[in-house]
Amino acid sequence: xxxxxxxxxxxxxxxxxxxxxxxxxxxxxxxxxxxxxxxxxxxxxxxxxxxxxxxxxxxxxxxxxxxxxxxxxxxxxxxxxxxxxxxxxxxxxxxxxxxxxxxxxxxxxxxxxxxxxxxxxxxxxxxxxxxxxxxxxxxxxxxxxxxxxxxxxxxxxxxxxxxxxxxxxxxxxxxxxxxxxxxxxxxxxxxxxxxxxxxxxxxxxxxxxxxxxxxxxxxxxxxxxxxxxxxxxxxxxxxxxxxxxxxxxxxxxxxxxxxxxxxxxxxxxxxxxxxxxxxxxxxxxxxxxxxxxxxxxxxxxxxxxxxxxxxxxxxxxxxxxxxxxxxxxxxxxxxxxxxxxxxxxxxxxxxxxxxxxxxxxxxxxxx
Amino acid sequence: xxxxxxxxxxxxxxxxxxxxxxxxxxxxxxxxxxxxxxxxxxxxxxxxxxxxxxxxxxxxxxxxxxxxxxxxxxxxxxxxxxxxxxxxxxxxxxxxxxxxxxxxxxxxxxxxxxxxxxxxxxxxxxxxxxxxxxxxxxxxxxxxxxxxxxxxxxxxxxxxxxxxxxxxxxxxxxxxxxxxxxxxxxxxxxxxxxxxxxxxxxxxxxxxxxxxxxxxxxxxxxxxxxxxxxxxxxxxxxxxxxxxxxxxxxxxxxxxxxxxxxxxxxxxxxxxxxxxxxxxxxxxxxxxxxxxxxx
Ligand SMILES: Nc1ncnc2c1ncn2[C@@H]1O[C@H](COP(=O)(O)OP(=O)(O)O)[C@@H](O)[C@H]1O
Ligand SMILES: [Mg+2]
Numbered sequence: 001x002x003x004x005x006x007x008x009x010x011x012x013x014x015x016x017x018x019x020x021x022x023x024x025x026x027x028x029x030x031x032x033x034x035x036x037x038x039x040x041x042x043x044x045x046x047x048x049x050x051x052x053x054x055x056x057x058x059x060x061x062x063x064x065x066x067x068x069x070x071x072x073x074x075x076x077x078x079x080x081x082x083x084x085x086x087x088x089x090x091x092x093x094x095x096x097x098x099x100x101x102x103x104x105x106x107x108x109x110x111x112x113x114x115x116x117x118x119x120x121x122x123x124x125x126x127x128x129x130x131x132x133x134x135x136x137x138x139x140x141x142x143x144x145x146x147x148x149x150x151x152x153x154x155x156x157x158x159x160x161x162x163x164x165x166x167x168x169x170x171x172x173x174x175x176x177x178x179x180x181x182x183x184x185x186x187x188x189x190x191x192x193x194x195x196x197x198x199x200x201x202x203x204x205x206x207x208x209x210x211x212x213x214x215x216x217x218x219x220x221x222x223x224x225x226x227x228x229x230x231x232x233x234x235x236x237x238x239x240x241x242x243x244x245x246x247x248x249x250x251x252x253x254x255x256x257x258x259x260x261x262x263x264x265x266x267x268x269x270x271x272x273x274x275x276x277x278x279x280x281x282x283x284x285x286x287x288x289x290x291x292x293x294x295x296x297x298x299x300x301x302x303x304x305x306x307x308x309x310x311x312x313x314x315x316x317x318x319x320x321x322x323x324x325x326x327x328x329x330x331x332x333x334x335x336x337x338x339x340x341x342x343x344x345x346x347x348x349x350x351x352x353x354x355x356x357x358x359x360x361x362x363x364x365x366x367x
Numbered sequence: 368x369x370x371x372x373x374x375x376x377x378x379x380x381x382x383x384x385x386x387x388x389x390x391x392x393x394x395x396x397x398x399x400x401x402x403x404x405x406x407x408x409x410x411x412x413x414x415x416x417x418x419x420x421x422x423x424x425x426x427x428x429x430x431x432x433x434x435x436x437x438x439x440x441x442x443x444x445x446x447x448x449x450x451x452x453x454x455x456x457x458x459x460x461x462x463x464x465x466x467x468x469x470x471x472x473x474x475x476x477x478x479x480x481x482x483x484x485x486x487x488x489x490x491x492x493x494x495x496x497x498x499x500x501x502x503x504x505x506x507x508x509x510x511x512x513x514x515x516x517x518x519x520x521x522x523x524x525x526x527x528x529x530x531x532x533x534x535x536x537x538x539x540x541x542x543x544x545x546x547x548x549x550x551x552x553x554x555x556x557x558x559x560x561x562x563x564x565x566x567x568x569x570x571x572x573x574x575x576x577x578x579x580x581x582x583x584x585x586x587x588x589x590x591x592x593x594x595x596x597x598x599x600x601x602x603x604x605x606x607x608x609x610x611x612x613x614x615x616x617x618x619x620x621x622x623x624x625x626x627x628x629x630x631x632x633x634x635x636x637x638x639x640x641x642x643x644x645x646x647x648x649x650x651x652x653x654x655x656x657x658x659x660x661x662x
């Protein structure tokens with residue numbers, strides 16, 4: 001196993017900057033996710049770590065050894081491609097055995113290792129088949145086996161679950177996590193699915209347009225998004241983001257938009273005071289808002305204009321002129337279209353993003 | 368019935384250009400047709416003559432050496448090497464080199480042959496002999512001393528380009544992920560070629576092998592233009608022999624009947640070769656829809 005460190009990693013394809021100055025470190029045995037929308041440079045990053053692409057700039061270290069000029073075959077990484085890339089002309093056994101054959105291992109050792117790793121992912125019965133005769137889930141396991149069989153220093157997974165159906169995805173999620181923990185392999189998971197990243201990884205690197213936005217444990221990403229992009233990308237249903245103007249009224253700071261007013265507590269005062277008169281964005285997670293039938297001084301009065309039952313709860317929509325707010329209410333709470341309710345934010349869970357899109361929370365500003 | 372109506376233009380063309388000539392040739396092979404153009408049927412006479420023809424064993428060997436030598440060295444192997452090299456270098460450089468190898472295909476055969484005659488000329492003005500002279504060596508009569516080498520190389524240089532094109536496009540159609548996966552799995556370039564690329568272009572390889580065998584069996588224009596089959600039949604192949612008998616005056620009598628019998632044998636050889644390839648390579652599998660087994 002190895003630790004991994006990227007320093008200022010950059011990759012250009014002609015005019016396109018696919019990855020731009022990416023720096024991050026992964027501990028030996030750690031499990032991180034690269035999370036971001038399609039085209040943000042995740043696969044390119046993996047392929048640079050694997051040695052397929054040569055970085056335009058920046059450095060890649062395994063265990064503090066510079067790897068930039070090391071050939072892929074000497075990096076000892078296991079890579080599961082998004083397409084799985086199982087060799088169609090080889091059986092499952094031959095596919096998994098391929099890295100060992102190239103490493104000139106003995107026939108007995110190959111046989112033993114392939115069986116071992118196949119048992120780990122429960123595909124022993126498929127060894128004689130060809131990839132074309134396997135389901136998506138089975139192909140995914142074979143690809144994982146081929147990456148694991150050589151006991152890699154680092155395991156790279158490129159959207160390993162994206163081709164599976166919803167139920168299988170949830171099972172496989174848990175299984176990969178269990179395997180990673182059992183084997184203790186340093187692992188990088190690439191995904192565009194925040195739930196996958198949040199449930200599996202210890203730390204998540206959120207990327208956007210090739211640039212690292214935030215690199216934190218899932219809880220921190222959720223509680224203290226550093227900027228608007230992370231705030232809007234993490235969370236389901238997504239955070240309410242309301243463009244507002246900062247006003248001062250009788251010594252209090254007020255965030256105001258057409259038909260909508262929100263008065264702030266003390267905690268963000270310091271960051272907001274210099275911004276009086278300017279536009280900022282107020283961020284409120286639907287699940288951090290309570291609904292009340294009684295008047296509440298810190299609440300916002302509003303009229304329900306749509307409800308969406310989500311199974312576990314109800315997504316209640318409010319409209320204040322141009323401003324729309326979604327609130328996730330518990331299922332037991334009876335809410336009807338047309339009800340007039342008070343929306344009550346939880347003080348410590350209010351996010352405000354300055355004109356540059358950065359979070360104004362003191363804790364984040366300090367970080 | 369309607370189906371036949373729709374197919375009829377195609378069927379007529381096949382009839383006019385493939386079947387009728389083949390039948391006429393076969394029938395002509397049973398006559399003693401010559402410059403007098405009298406269709407006298409002689410039964411198997413031409414075939415007896417063939418068996419007794421002292422040149423036939425030599426021409427048969429020439430044909431086999433020429434066909435499989437050109438095929439093995441150039442049309443498949445060298446075409447494959449060119450395809451691998453031009454797909455390993457950058458896109459633009461690869462395109463340039465492939466275009467370069469295609470040039471002879473655009474050149475009229477007579478010009479192509481003339482260039483080779485200059486390169487191989489036995490005089491000191493030939494390209495190769497000029498180079499030899501520059502380092503103080505005496506000229507070599509390339510064509511008469513190495514007739515097999517000459518016909519294989521001259522046909523191979525031009526013949527390799529078809530394999531190159533087909534193989535290169537097959538290689539480029541291989542998803543990059545397979546090659547990358549192999550590299551990550553620890554494959555060197557040679558191992559990548561041997562374990563991934565070659566198995567994945569198996570069908571084009573087989574197709575080119577079969578197709579080029581048939582086309583080499585029947586092609587003789589460069590041999591005719593460069594060595595004329597000489598010296599003294601040393602580079603004469605089956606199809607050229609039939610041509611020479613029928614259309615050049617060296618037998619004096621223009622024995623069309625005998626030449627037609629020779630051509631008929633060539634058609635049979637081609638048909639047998641096709642069946643053999645069909646069997647070995649299981650073309651049927653290639654044509655059939657892929658097998659799908661449900662899991
Ligand atoms: N080989 C390539 N040539 C040119 N552009 C590329 C290449 N690979 C990726 N890109 C571009 O780089 C960006 C990042 O791509 P990628 O790393 O595949 O994104 P992701 O995996 O996050 O979806 C995209 O804009 C993509 O079009
Ligand atoms: Mg990708």
